[in-house]
Amino acid sequence: MELSNGIVLEIAEKYGFNLIGFAKAESLIEETERYAEWLAKGYHAEMTYLEKNFEKRKDVRTIFAEAKSVISLGMNYYIDDSFSENENAGKISRYAWGRDYHFTLWEKSDKLINELKKIDESFEAVSYVDTGPTSDKAWAVKAGLGWMGKHTNIINKKIGSWFFIATIITNKEFNYSSLIADSCGECRACVDACPTGALVSEYILDANKCISYQTIENKKEINENLKGKFDNWIFGCDACQDVCPWNKKFSRPATEEQFISGNINKEFTLEEINGISEKIFKERFKESPIKRTKLKGLKRNADFVLSK
Ligand code: SF4
Numbered sequence: 520m521e522l523s524n525g526i527v528l529e530i531a532e533k534y535g536f537n538l539i540g541f542a543k544a545e546s547l548i549e550e551t552e553r554y555a556e557w558l559a560k561g562y563h564a565e566m567t568y569l570e571k572n573f574e575k576r577k578d579v580r581t582i583f584a585e586a587k588s589v590i591s592l593g594m595n596y597y598i599d600d601s602f603s604e605n606e607n608a609g610k611i612s613r614y615a616w617g618r619d620y621h622f623t624l625w626e627k628s629d630k631l632i633n634e635l636k637k638i639d640e641s642f643e644a645v646s647y648v649d650t651g652p653t654s655d656k657a658w659a660v661k662a663g664l665g666w667m668g669k670h671t672n673i674i675n676k677k678i679g680s681w682f683f684i685a686t687i688i689t690n691k692e693f694n695y696s697s698l699i700a701d702s703c704g705e706c707r708a709c710v711d712a713c714p715t716g717a718l719v720s721e722y723i724l725d726a727n728k729c730i731s732y733q734t735i736e737n738k739k740e741i742n743e744n745l746k747g748k749f750d751n752w753i754f755g756c757d758a759c760q761d762v763c764p765w766n767k768k769f770s771r772p773a774t775e776e777q778f779i780s781g782n783i784n785k786e787f788t789l790e791e792i793n794g795i796s797e798k799i800f801k802e803r804f805k806e807s808p809i810k811r812t813k814l815k816g817l818k819r820n821a822d823f824v825l826s827k
């Protein structure tokens with residue numbers, strides 16, 4: 520049977536994807552020009568892996584020669600909960616409260632692809648979640664999931680910006696989605712709320728100053744100039760998304776069971792973190808995004824933020 524947008528939508532929704540859009544597989548010329556400027560300014564900090572695979576970022580046909588379309592999928596992870604009043608507790612970014620989203624989205628993307636292959640055996644696809652050589656955010660915009668907000672996350676008018684993105688590159692053609700107009704308007708709430716000034720201007724993030732980078736990707740010591748500015752974030756930071764009026768008004772609770780039921784890693788005190796052994800860390804965070812920073816990194820973050 521010939522695949523259609525409707526068939527993909529129906530199956531993707533069955534697997535829990537909330538947002539589904541389609542884009543023609545073509546060169547991301549303007550997007551990669553902006554990306555090159557961002558790299559040239561050193562805003563990617565020590566994430567030198569972001570300098571690699573430039574051609575693949577620019578044109579997915581260098582990854583998959585037969586590519587005709589890119590399907591962008593979004594899955595809501597918003598949990599309607601807040602932090603305790605304990606000023607000695609370090610906060611974890613909302614995306615990491617539960618199971619590592621990579622596992623969930625990889626599994627569900629694979630299931631979707633397999634089911635589409637059963638319907639049309641000539642359907643071929645490769646998929647990525649965040650870690651591949653594609654630009655998930657750029658494709659989400661192209662596929663009409665939303666626009667890139669001034670905080671550099673994608674905003675959807677129905678659910679805000681609390682969603683994960685999976686990208687599927689395929690050899691089939693579809694009807695392509697319309698672009699969504701930037702609706703940030705005169706708002707700059709995210710830029711003004713950033714505790715470290717990492718949003719150096721609207722739509723431009725300097726990872727060197729960003730708490731998310733410093734607490735997760737940075738493997739060295741945290742820049743002393745940032746001392747006292749982390750507002751108790753010890754793994755990631757949600758300040759710019761928390762203040763966004765689109766999130767305040769439109770975010771709604773996630774329905775994906777894997778994000779809801781594993782919602783256990785919201786905050787920790789310095790004492791709790793210092794009491795964790797390597798063995799317990801590996802067991803407890805085996806399926807959590809927090810494992811990325813390793814126990815050493817989590818302790819460094821907690822020391823930096825919570826030691827008084
Ligand atoms: S994640 Fe935090 S530190 Fe990074 S830009 Fe947003 S508010 Fe600033």
Ligand code: SF4
Pocket residue numbers: 668669670671702703704706707708709710759762763764765
């Ligand atoms: S806080 Fe305002 S400026 Fe920032 S992304 Fe949201 S709407 Fe746009």
